[in-house]
Amino acid sequence: MIKNQHIKDGFIFYEYENGAYIKAPISREPEEVIPELPKNPLKELREENEQLKKQLDDTQKSLAEMMNLIAMQSTP
Missing domain, CATH: 2.20.25 (N-terminal domain of TfIIb)
Incomplete structure (x- = not known):
């Protein structure tokens, strides 16, 4: 429309x-x-960029949590 x-x-x-x-x-x-x-390609790219930033932040947080768990298990 x-x-x-x-x-x-x-x-x-x-x-x-x-x-x-x-x-x-x-x-x-x-x-x-x-x-x-x-669709407007710039609008699509901006939206995709925001989604990828959120995914990257989530992945980095999960990785930091895993590293902390590993560090806690390896210390006596």
Whole structure:
């Protein structure tokens, strides 16, 4: 679905809810509507980056806990 649209320099710019953009001349509407446009790649990369940061933090915490357990078992 169209989230936003604006006119600039003789073109209509359509912004879709999934982050995709289409630029069409004012003289006509887009000839073909694509049901699933590609998402905004920067938005996807930012979201994936945040998920990977969380996974890395969780892994580092688990590793630190395991190292502490090993250290506790090896000391008399």
